[in-house]
Amino acid sequence: MSDEIEWWEYDDAAEMADAVAGDIGFIIESAIDARGAAVIALAGGKTPVPVYEKLAATKLDWKRVTIIPTDERIVPLGDALSNVTMIGKTFLPKGARVIPIVPKATDDYKAAGRSADALMQDLHWPLDLCLLGVGSDGHTASIFPGPDYDEALNGPRERRALGVMPDPLPPEAPVARVTLSREGIVTARALMIAVTGAAKKKVIEQAIAKGAGSPWPIGRVLADAELPVDIHWAP
Numbered sequence: 001m002s003d004e005i006e007w008w009e010y011d012d013a014a015e016m017a018d019a020v021a022g023d024i025g026f027i028i029e030s031a032i033d034a035r036g037a038a039v040i041a042l043a044g045g046k047t048p049v050p051v052y053e054k055l056a057a058t059k060l061d062w063k064r065v066t067i068i069p070t071d072e073r074i075v076p077l078g079d080a081l082s083n084v085t086m087i088g089k090t091f092l093p094k095g096a097r098v099i100p101i102v103p104k105a106t107d108d109y110k111a112a113g114r115s116a117d118a119l120m121q122d123l124h125w126p127l128d129l130c131l132l133g134v135g136s137d138g139h140t141a142s143i144f145p146g147p148d149y150d151e152a153l154n155g156p157r158e159r160r161a162l163g164v165m166p167d168p169l170p171p172e173a174p175v176a177r178v179t180l181s182r183e184g185i186v187t188a189r190a191l192m193i194a195v196t197g198a199a200k201k202k203v204i205e206q207a208i209a210k211g212a213g214s215p216w217p218i219g220r221v222l223a224d225a226e227l228p229v230d231i232h233w234a235p
């Protein structure tokens, strides 16, 4: 477990969006200065949308920025549930390279995971940043309890993405997923979480307290993180 988990609390989601967008902008700029390009993974779902709107308004050399979603719901591109569609709407017009990790919906979620993992080999690793979201059930990226849970947490080091069938399926998006593995997440050069609401705060606090024995995926992932982790929270 990282011994430096720092909470940043804000009055509201807009204030959090300003701060998180500022931090991500700084990470991108530093990566471009150091390596000529930035490769980042951004959370899907609804919470980070205001962060992305602020970030997109930042003056950066967007052509040097590659973005992947931390996870994808297996739905057609353009679907309201598609994480990369949400991210692409904001960052493609800026000139960033936004990579659909599930370019085509399929019934074979395992095969979708293998294709996504193969695609990851074309990227420069480790990620410069992984921005995670957390569900109120404690999942992060698309690491969920179910038949693929152990593989997502403890699979081979070189496996960065895999297919996942959550069990139970989450009601807000009851579909199979492709997700970054714990290894893909915790090896990032910077790890951040952005969440809102008292329920998620409570789950994360409890998950951190339980450490490697956490019944919530976010606790299991953080238990393996060695870098400092910033958790941004607004009511």
Ligand SMILES: O=C1O[C@H](COP(=O)(O)O)[C@@H](O)[C@H](O)[C@H]1O
Binding pocket: 043, 044, 045, 046, 047, 048, 070, 071, 072, 073, 083, 132, 133, 134, 135, 136, 140, 141, 142, 173
């Ligand atoms: O299903 C997902 O849920 C989490 C949390 O989403 P939110 O809408 O509650 O913020 C998200 O981080 C993940 O990328 C997504 O696929």
